[in-house]
Amino acid sequence: MASDLDQKLQALDKSLADLRSFMAGGVMGGAGSAGSGSSGAASAGGGSSFGSAVKPRPTAPAADGIYVSPFAATNGRAEVSFASAGSSSSRGGPSEAQLIRVAKVVENTTGIMLSGRLYDKLANALAKVGASEHVEQWIVGYEVMADRHPAHLDLVEQLTVHETYFYRDERQLEQFRRDLLPAMIRKRIAEGRMTLRLWSAACSTGEEAYTLAIIVSDVLATLATDPKIGRQAAAMNVEVLGTDISRQALARAEQAVYRTEGLGSFRNAPDYILSHFNKTTLREGMRIIEELRVLPNIRQAVRFKHFNLLSGAPPERDFDFIFCRNVLIYMNDANRLQVFRMLQRAMATNGMVLFGPTDSLKGAEIFRLHQVDGLSYYTRD
Numbered sequence: 001m002a003s004d005l006d007q008k009l010q011a012l013d014k015s016l017a018d019l020r021s022f023m024a025g026g027v028m029g030g031a032g033s034a035g036s037g038s039s040g041a042a043s044a045g046g047g048s049s050f051g052s053a054v055k056p057r058p059t060a061p062a063a064d065g066i067y068v069s070p071f072a073a074t075n076g077r078a079e080v081s082f083a084s085a086g087s088s089s090s091r092g093g094p095s096e097a098q099l100i101r102v103a104k105v106v107e108n109t110t111g112i113m114l115s116g117r118l119y120d121k122l123a124n125a126l127a128k129v130g131a132s133e134h135v136e137q138w139i140v141g142y143e144v145m146a147d148r149h150p151a152h153l154d155l156v157e158q159l160t161v162h163e164t165y166f167y168r169d170e171r172q173l174e175q176f177r178r179d180l181l182p183a184m185i186r187k188r189i190a191e192g193r194m195t196l197r198l199w200s201a202a203c204s205t206g207e208e209a210y211t212l213a214i215i216v217s218d219v220l221a222t223l224a225t226d227p228k229i230g231r232q233a234a235a236m237n238v239e240v241l242g243t244d245i246s247r248q249a250l251a252r253a254e255q256a257v258y259r260t261e262g263l264g265s266f267r268n269a270p271d272y273i274l275s276h277f278n279k280t281t282l283r284e285g286m287r288i289i290e291e292l293r294v295l296p297n298i299r300q301a302v303r304f305k306h307f308n309l310l311s312g313a314p315p316e317r318d319f320d321f322i323f324c325r326n327v328l329i330y331m332n333d334a335n336r337l338q339v340f341r342m343l344q345r346a347m348a349t350n351g352m353v354l355f356g357p358t359d360s361l362k363g364a365e366i367f368r369l370h371q372v373d374g375l376s377y378y379t380r381d
């Protein structure tokens with residue numbers, strides 16, 4: 001028992017020494033606590049009255065719409081082999097038992113569940129963050145520091161799935177555009193509240209946040225012709241917040257530029273969504289690439305922030321609509337409930353939250369469920 005503890009302490013010592021030299025070597029760049037609600041990726045300003053003149057806003061430095069990962073140089077699969085459970089492999093890669101320990105830290109801090117079939121991915125991710133040497137020490141250090149570990153966010157980058165596109169889940173967004181949103185705008189105008197706040201929680205590369213801003217812009221333009229509330233609708237201020245745990249995804253969201261090729265961002269975009277972009281082309285070798293840039297009046301209504309859904313406190317409050325879609329599927333019951341409680345605290349009175357149609361919703365009973373035409377949304381009380 002005592003020697004086991006001694007061994008652990010020695011491993012911890014070594015790991016902290018490794019960490020110190022790792023940090024002293026300047027490898028820390030950009031890493032920080034996943035729990036932070038404030039942001040390196042956040043942009044100033046935000047909020048927009050779509051009726052007002054278009055103001056220029058700062059944009060993140062763009063590299064042809066593509067964010068270059070710090071791991072870009074290690075493109076292929078890293079060499080990691082498994083030894084029998086409990087010991088490191090002969091090439092210094094993690095054993096299955098060690099991977100299980102790392103997966104536990106990842107799950108506790110982010111909610112991302114890594115089951116057996118994803119251990120291969122985890123092993124490669126560990127190799128890329130420099131954990132293939134002194135594996136045991138590295139893992140002990142990670143267990144101690146968890147989301148304060150300098151490599152934590154780099155690890156998370158590789159384990160998150162960023163699949164998203166404009167106008168994802170058409171039926172739900174049509175209900176939002178046709179019914180929920182106009183009703184909310186009328187209610188807020190009647191209350192004399194002239195700012196509408198929306199949150200795309202787990203926004204990935206921004207398509208969901210911009211989709212919401214475009215829909216609100218179009219609905220307000222229609223309501224601006226209403227004889228009763230037209231003047232107020234035209235003056236309504238709109239703020240859309242997009243948050244994600246992935247800084248790389250947020251950097252792409254900030255750029256607001258999307259390629260049209262392949263089964264990409266625009267696979268489901270109707271014409272009225274496309275009308276809110278400027279088309280540009282660029283040459284890449286022999287290829288001509290077409291890109292669409294979000295128009296400034298939409299761009300300026302959207303802000304992005306780094307935020308971990310398991311942070312406890314919401315990044316901001318008083319949201320009229322929260323979209324939290326296609327992220328809860330990765331979470332266990334306890335973590336999901338923690339997210340629900342946090343979202344509940346972020347909602348305005350009569351605010352609504354919408355989840356993805358395939359999200360697991362066990363625990364969502366803390367909200368009030370509404371069902372219309374087979375579609376569900378939730379209010380706080």
Ligand SMILES: C[S@@+](CC[C@H](N)C(=O)[O-])C[C@H]1O[C@@H](n2cnc3c(N)ncnc32)[C@H](O)[C@@H]1O
Nearest residue numbers: 110160164202204244245246308309325326327
């Ligand atoms: C599949 S995408 C969904 C994007 C968008 N909501 C949609 O439905 O198209 C899931 C996103 O959740 C993010 N994510 C995973 N765990 C998270 C956490 N604990 N906090 C914040 N974002 C998280 C990932 O980085 C990824 O960008």
